[in-house]
Amino acid sequence: MAGPTLQPVDVFTGKQFDAQFLKLGPMATVPVITDSDGPGGKSLTLFESDAIPLYLAEKTGKLLPKEVAAKYEAIEWMMVQMTTLGPMFGQHAHFMRFAPKGNDYSQSRYTTQVHRVLEVMDQRLSQKSWLGGAEYGIADIASFPWARNIPALLGAPAAEKYKNVMRWAGVIDQGRAVKKALATVDDVRAKTTQFDKA
Numbered sequence: 001m002a003g004p005t006l007q008p009v010d011v012f013t014g015k016q017f018d019a020q021f022l023k024l025g026p027m028a029t030v031p032v033i034t035d036s037d038g039p040g041g042k043s044l045t046l047f048e049s050d051a052i053p054l055y056l057a058e059k060t061g062k063l064l065p066k067e068v069a070a071k072y073e074a075i076e077w078m079m080v081q082m083t084t085l086g087p088m089f090g091q092h093a094h095f096m097r098f099a100p101k102g103n104d105y106s107q108s109r110y111t112t113q114v115h116r117v118l119e120v121m122d123q124r125l126s127q128k129s130w131l132g133g134a135e136y137g138i139a140d141i142a143s144f145p146w147a148r149n150i151p152a153l154l155g156a157p158a159a160e161k162y163k164n165v166m167r168w169a170g171v172i173d174q175g176r177a178v179k180k181a182l183a184t185v186d187d188v189r190a191k192t193t194q195f196d197k198a
């Protein structure tokens with residue numbers, strides 16, 4: 001079976017608004033996946049970064065506990081990423097890096113919100129090995145991309161403060177599949193995005 005193919009979409013040049021892309025991802029955001037071997041052997045396209053690992057966990061039977069209480073514990077922590085970690089970090093990055101000057105209130109608001117969720121995650125990870133519970137799974141996978149960027153986005157003092165989050169992110173960072181994915185991200189970023197130049 002052929003491996004996945006990657007199709008970068010440069011959101012800094014507006015490619016997410018191309019008509020072809022909007023047919024796949026109507027929210028005009030990445031990521032989007034198309035699984036040519038979806039349910040019933042049909043192709044399935046999905047947008048939203050937390051719907052994607054939920055689907056893949058269900059399809060493969062991996063990375064999400066089967067037992068109902070453990071399953072929903074993992075899902076609730078993934079929803080913390082979906083509703084809070086991702087959106088608050090996203091707004092924080094927007095107002096700190098990209099918005100015009102004069103946004104002190106927004107900068108303060110999203111800085112507070114980011115620290116609040118990191119405090120909760122740090123507390124959780126002082127008690128559990130993984131965000132979702134006893135096993136590594138989709139809550140960890142969904143949250144890691146923001147967590148690994150704490151030093152870059154919030155500075156060294158924040159990385160020092162959230163020791164449990166940084167330790168957990170460091171373990172995930174060493175995974176073979178994660179290393180491979182991050183090398184691909186670096187490659188795509190070097191070729192197609194303005195992010196590091198902003």
Ligand SMILES: N[C@@H](CCC(=O)N[C@@H](CS)C(=O)NCC(=O)O)C(=O)O
Nearest residue numbers: 011016028029030031047048049050
């Ligand atoms: N809730 C969405 C948010 C995704 C999102 O905002 N992606 C950014 C890139 S990291 C994007 O596509 N931005 C395009 C834009 O803002 O126009 C998800 O988790 O998939």
